[in-house]
Amino acid sequence: MNLFSDWTWFHRLGSPRWFYQNSGRWLPWLSVVTLVVLATGLVWGLAFAPADAKQGNSFRIIYIHVPASFLALAGYYIMAIAGAVGLIWKMKLSYMVMKSAAPIGAVLTFIALFTGAVWGKPTWGTYWVWDARITSMLILLFLYAGVMALQYAYHSVDAASKAGAILALVGTVNIPIIYKSVDWWYTLHQPATIKLTSAPSMHPDMFQPLLVMIAGFYLFYALVLILQTRNEILRRERNTSWVRELAAAKMTTNTIANEAKSE
Amino acid sequence: MTMYFANFDQLIAMGGHGVYVWSAFAVTVAAMLWLAVAPVIKHRALLNDIQRDSQRNRQRQRDSQRQDQNQQAGQSAAVSNATTDSPSNQSEEDF
Numbered sequence: 001m002n003l004f005s006d007w008t009w010f011h012r013l014g015s016p017r018w019f020y021q022n023s024g025r026w027l028p029w030l031s032v033v034t035l036v037v038l039a040t041g042l043v044w045g046l047a048f049a050p051a052d053a054k055q056g057n058s059f060r061i062i063y064i065h066v067p068a069s070f071l072a073l074a075g076y077y078i079m080a081i082a083g084a085v086g087l088i089w090k091m092k093l094s095y096m097v098m099k100s101a102a103p104i105g106a107v108l109t110f111i112a113l114f115t116g117a118v119w120g121k122p123t124w125g126t127y128w129v130w131d132a133r134i135t136s137m138l139i140l141l142f143l144y145a146g147v148m149a150l151q152y153a154y155h156s157v158d159a160a161s162k163a164g165a166i167l168a169l170v171g172t173v174n175i176p177i178i179y180k181s182v183d184w185w186y187t188l189h190q191p192a193t194i195k196l197t198s199a200p201s202m203h204p205d206m207f208q209p210l211l212v213m214i215a216g217f218y219l220f221y222a223l224v225l226i227l228q229t230r231n232e233i234l235r236r237e238r239n240t241s242w243v244r245e246l247a248a249a250k251m252t253t254n255t256i257a258n259e260a261k262s263e
Numbered sequence: 264m265t266m267y268f269a270n271f272d273q274l275i276a277m278g279g280h281g282v283y284v285w286s287a288f289a290v291t292v293a294a295m296l297w298l299a300v301a302p303v304i305k306h307r308a309l310l311n312d313i314q315r316d317s318q319r320n321r322q323r324q325r326d327s328q329r330q331d332q333n334q335q336a337g338q339s340a341a342v343s344n345a346t347t348d349s350p351s352n353q354s355e356e357d358f
């Protein structure tokens with residue numbers, strides 16, 4: 001296998017056109033699988049998993065809170081790595097991925113903060129405390145917002161991409177702080193439930209739906225990132241002949257479909 | 264596998280935590296639906312927009328070519344040397 005000896009796969013992957021055409025083929029499958037996994041996890045976690053001995057049913061918020069937090073962090077890695085690849089290899093597609101990842105990460109961070117606040121009320125008696133974990137997650141939200149804002153702060157796409165990539169890379173110092181915050185400054189937020197190094201501190205009946213939800217969120221993230229990146233490709237490549245031909249072909253099929261409907 | 268709750272009312276009530284659990288899930292589902300649906304709508308709008316743009320471009324090119332031909336027919340051939348940047352080239356650069 002000459003996967004690493006010749007670099008054509010790398011260049012192909014970096015080609016917006018190649019990415020657009022291939023991702024179009026995966027999208028229907030990915031959408032269906034994502035929907036099924038998320039629906040399964042949702043019903044399992046909400047209705048079938050047993051209630052927590054101490055927290056009662058409010059603990060069910062874990063089934064969205066933990067997956068959303070996972071993806072808020074993983075999404076930051078993806079954004080920062082995409083930015084770094086763009087800076088190092090000047091890969092256009094990589095910058096498009098970076099730009100697309102920012103709003104998705106911001107929404108997931110918002111979900112993590114919101115569900116955490118709602119969970120905090122019955123559990124801690126308060127919606128918000130300036131706990132280290134919560135504060136560092138809020139900083140993560142601002143970092144995402146900063147990368148998003150930088151994309152619109154420059155006239156030149158190239159300058160905006162570079163500035164965004166640098167902010168994303170500088171912001172990675174926040175990631176280990178978020179991970180370690182529950183151990184370094186243990187105040188209110190509970191330590192990690194899931195660790196790679198040890199068994200989860202959860203009963204399997206509660207843990208299994210959580211794993212399904214985490215898998216579902218990963219699939220969902222991949223799906224939305226692909227959708228956003230495809231739009232970004234169209235925006236930046238709109239003057240190329242392949243995008244124009246694509247738009248023309250789509251319109252013709254749409255008109256044919258509409259005419260068939262009206263008949 | 265059996266459901267944890269005895270009936271539908273208990274599922275809604277969640278032992279008094281219903282407000283918290285259901286509001287958290289409702290906001291999450293709404294946010295995620297928006298994340299997934301917005302780019303699909305945008306995708307369609309973008310393709311429409313690109314198609315309209317290139318159609319307008321082609322129309323302009325055709326118009327300016329016709330203008331050129333009319334001009335050339337009406338005027339003497341000597342004038343055409345002066346018009347180095349013809350309208351047809353310009354319209355292509357505009358977009």
